[in-house]
Amino acid sequence: MNYTGLYSPFSLNRPLSEEDIKYQLRQDFSGMGKSDSLALADDAVIKMNSTYLELVDKYYNDRGMPEIFTFILSSMFISAAFLCIYFSIVELVKPVGSxxxxxxxxxxxxxxxxFGFFCYRLLRKSWFTWTHYPVRFNRKTQMVHVFKLDGSILSVPWQEVFFTRGRAGRGPMPECSIDGYILAEDKQTVLDTFSLGFSTERRELVKNWAFIYSYMNVDCLEELKDIIALCPPIAEKKESYLFGLQYMMRVDSRLEWFFTLTLLPLTLLGSVARYIAMRTSKIPSWSAEVEADCQFDPNDPINVSAANNPKHLWRYVLANQSLEEYNALYQRQEQAMNRLREKVQAQKNS
Structure with missing residues (x-):
């Protein structure tokens, strides 16, 4: 789980590190990696049309799991504190008190x-806040709009953001995310940071970046539309308990069923904490300026949202679709990937 920026602040007003520069994701073909690893959406797309691509934040994926522990710990220690105060009063007022x-x-x-108050403060970073922190990439105006943790909105030109594969933690298997840095005029000092809705190994992030880069720079909207399989239904409403549970339980293969069943009690607890987080939080709202910048044609043929989600969602998230449904989705995505590779290669050669 990658919660840098939420539970611990981003490091700001600092120079770019060697790692930042080494793992930079450039807004050109050099940042796309190999042509056989293009465009992985990773269930992070909220909406996509010919004008903008809207993504979830990196915290949305695991929402609910950390809150289990912070809620239990804060409840235990705050209750223990009140009990200690109660017993101290009893000792004071009883006739043979000590x-x-x-x-x-x-x-x-x-x-x-x-300690209970500390855990409660951590809990409040997820409960009574915002349901998610979306990021919009405007293809037409080449702008990036970021809904920040404090509810403010950051708008910056696409080409002026320094993107890199940031790392959280120093263990043997640290999680990484695509971080966007807002740099000072010297192009070396990090003034602000935001993260995109992907958190995985560094080599996998190149695929996610290829999806974003393709959207912003390549004439391939039909192909990207056919690659996206699942969109969180959170653009104008709060996530339901059922979808939250489905999103937490999604797997890529039936081989993962054993681990899913093993972790089911914890997942069910997490789904309740996730539901509380969603119910107590506000839906993010873009400013009038951003909405004006992102106006799109209602009849746009590229209109991807939760309305396009698989019909049998439980079967999809558990990798248990019927053979007919699976083959249709696989062929659609595979053909779209092949067309995308051809377009990328043609644009590289032009």
């Missing part, structure tokens, strides 16, 4: 309450 017991219970309430 002054030592009074101060001992009162002293124990301080670290319990402090």
């Amino acid at each position: 002054v030592f017991g009074f101060f001992a219970y009162l002293f124990m309430s301080i670290p319990s309450g402090a």
Whole structure:
């Protein structure tokens, strides 16, 4: 889980690091990787039309799982603090009370309450906030619009963002994300940071970046439309409990069923925490300026949203579609990928 920026702040007002430069994702063909690994949508697209592509944030994917632990810990330690205060009062008022017991219970309430309050503050970073933090890429105006964690909106030209594959954690299997840096005039100092809705290994992020780059620069909207299989239905409404559970349980293969069943009790707890997060949070709203910048034709032939999701969603998320449905989706995506490779190669050669 990659929660840098939400639970721990991004490092700002700093120079670009060697890693930032090494793993930069450029707004040209050099950032697209090999032609056989293009355009992986990864269930992160909220909407796509001929004008803009809207993506979820990187926190949306695992929403609910961290909240289980922060809620349990905050409840336990805050309850323990109140119990300690209660017993200290009992020691003070009972006829044979102990002054030592009074101060001992009162002293124990301080670290319990402090840690419980700390966990509660972490919980509030997900509950009573926003349902998600979308990012829009406007193909026509070549602008990027970012709905930030504090509810403000950042708009910046596509070519002026320094994109890189940022890393969270220093362990043997750190998670990485596509981070966008807003640089100072010296083009070396990071003033602001946002992340896109992908969090995985660094080599896989090239595929996600290829999807975004293709949308912004290549005449391939029909191909990208055919690649997208699942869109979160969160553009104008809050996610339902059922979809949240489905999104948390989605797998790529039936071989993952064993792990899915093993983790099912934890997933069910997480789905409840996710539902509370969605119910207590507000739906993000773009400013009038962004909406004006992103106006699109209602009759646009490229109109991808949750309305295009698979008919049998449970079967899709559990990799258990009928053979007919699976073959139709596979052939559609494979043919779209082949057409996309041809277009990318033709544009490279032109």
